[in-house]
Amino acid sequence: MPNPVRMRWGERGTSMPGEVTIGIVTAIAIELATVRAVLDGVRDLRVAGDPGYYCVGTLPSAEERVPHRVAAVMLTRDGTRNAAATVVDMARSFPSIRVVVMCGIAAGLPAAGVRLGDVVSATGGIVDYGHLRATNGSRELRRASGDISTMFLAADNRLAVGQHDGRRPWEPVLAELERVNPGFRRPPPEGGTPSVHRGAIGSADVLLRDAVLRDGLADVHGIIAFEMEGSGISVGAGLHGREWFMIRGVSDLADDRKNDGWHGYAAAGAASYLRALAGVVEPVPAVARPDRRPGRVAELSRIVEALLAVRLVRDEHERRLLVDELPTHIRSVIAYSPTARTHVISIVRACEGFEEGQAALLGAVGLLLGAETAEFAQLEETVRQNWNGV
Known part of the structure; x- marks a missing residue:
């Protein structure tokens, strides 16, 4: 019944x-x-x-x-x-x-x-x-x-x-x-x-x-x-x-x-x-599904470790600035965490869900580090090598 x-x-x-x-x-x-x-x-x-x-x-x-x-x-x-x-x-x-x-x-x-x-x-x-x-x-x-x-x-x-x-x-x-x-x-x-x-x-x-x-x-x-x-x-x-x-x-x-x-x-x-x-919470944006991600990350751990190797990314305040530079539709599905590793995983996973996610992530990090620096060049190489579909 x-x-x-x-x-x-x-x-x-x-x-x-x-x-x-x-x-x-x-x-x-x-x-x-x-x-x-x-x-x-x-x-x-x-x-x-x-x-x-x-x-x-x-x-x-x-x-x-x-x-x-x-x-x-x-x-x-x-x-x-x-x-x-x-x-x-x-x-x-x-x-x-x-x-x-x-x-x-x-x-x-x-x-x-x-x-x-x-x-x-x-x-x-x-x-x-x-x-x-x-x-x-x-x-x-x-x-x-x-x-x-x-x-x-x-x-x-x-x-x-x-x-x-x-x-x-x-x-x-x-x-x-x-x-x-x-x-x-x-x-x-x-x-x-x-x-x-x-x-x-x-x-x-x-x-x-x-x-x-x-x-x-x-x-x-x-x-x-x-x-x-x-x-x-x-x-x-x-x-x-x-x-x-x-x-x-x-x-x-x-x-x-x-x-x-x-x-x-x-x-x-x-x-x-x-x-x-x-009933008073706005519709919750979904975290993108892995099987729908055209730019799916092949080696998440390598990208996460490369990001965490960057001192500025480990800093909570600087990491917030990085997130602020991402497009709104990507930024809105990132779960914040004061724990650096957890937050970085969420950032990469969110970027992974969009066609332009890799470019958006590199653009934000490049702005933070300086796109002409050796540190950014090394990070960029790691991201591109471990990101499928691009």
């Missing part, structure tokens, strides 16, 4: 792997079930060589006639390593994905005003508190998360502003989910609607049920929620030059009262907010 939620919101067509621009990752079955419920035109899909079971469909965008095409998948097991591996598989199976979104449940921090059923948006990034450097009694993070989606951050800001005017577009979606599926309903006798909190979310391979540890981590790192997959999502996305975002519904408070009673409603809250958030 067709899902009544999707019938009400309307069938908007289906997606093929090469058209998908947003990937959605969930950790447990109830999370994927709520995500499926908010997609339009949903159908199941397997991709050869990929162990994941995907559902593909669409979400509304800021442009009514151009919905986002999305693919959603559930981890085979929870944890940061499995999350990273799943994102890598997804990026290979859907090479046009630009943004990976983690959507599901998490533990909230009561001291920050976060309560059961609330929604947390990771606008403050991910704190990987499982990777620390301990020195003489002090602890600091060893690995920062990268490449949070600026598109989704901007959209979240728009929803935040709308809240002050009484506009909460995720609430009707959540109400409809509760109406059609008892498993998504708020546990009795609780009432009301969820609050949305924005900030940093802590991530580690730790099932946290310790209020003292919870509060200590929150004080040190400024965390307002805790989960077990986000740092892996950011790493996996970074490996393929993709951006990421995360939305969590609060199902427990990371103490000894943790249970499964709030899983359905919390997951539904996160999925509802995801649909509302996608």
Whole structure:
């Protein structure tokens, strides 16, 4: 029987792997079930060589006639390593994905005003508190998360502003989910609607049920929620030059009262907010598919290493200037990263997707280095030798 939620919101067509621009990752079955419920035109899909079971469909965008095409998948097991591996598989199976979104449940921090059923948006990034450097009694993070989606951050800001005017577009979606599926309903006798909190979310391979540890981590790192997959999502996305975002519904408070009673409603809250958030994001430009690239790179690693050998390219500020010199249609599909290697891979991959990509890349680098320098001449030779189709 067709899902009544999707019938009400309307069938908007289906997606093929090469058209998908947003990937959605969930950790447990109830999370994927709520995500499926908010997609339009949903159908199941397997991709050869990929162990994941995907559902593909669409979400509304800021442009009514151009919905986002999305693919959603559930981890085979929870944890940061499995999350990273799943994102890598997804990026290979859907090479046009630009943004990976983690959507599901998490533990909230009561001291920050976060309560059961609330929604947390990771606008403050991910704190990987499982990777620390301990020195003489002090602890600091060893690995920062990268490449949070600026598109989704901007959209979240728009929803935040709308809240002050009484506009909460995720609430009707959540109400409809509760109406059609008892498993998504708020546990009795609780009432009301969820609050949305924005900030940093802590991530580690730790099932946290310790209020003292919870509060200590929150004080040190400024965390307002805790989960077990986000740092892996950011790493996996970074490996393929993709951006990421995360939305969590609060199902427990990371103490000894943790249970499964709030899983359905919390997951539904996160999925509802995801649909509302996608609705104010402009259509996401796809990363060009490798099989459609007339100037496909033969030896990506050699070109990347040659670029990284250039001191100016390793400098983050100078690399931004290089990107600014690329044509807008190429520049718009480059996923930014503060990590030089990840950013350079994204730059080369983006240029690879266009007929004029090689010339544009060399032109930008030549402007940065000076087209008459020996350093540029050596780099140009390496690029031309390792770039097919030209």
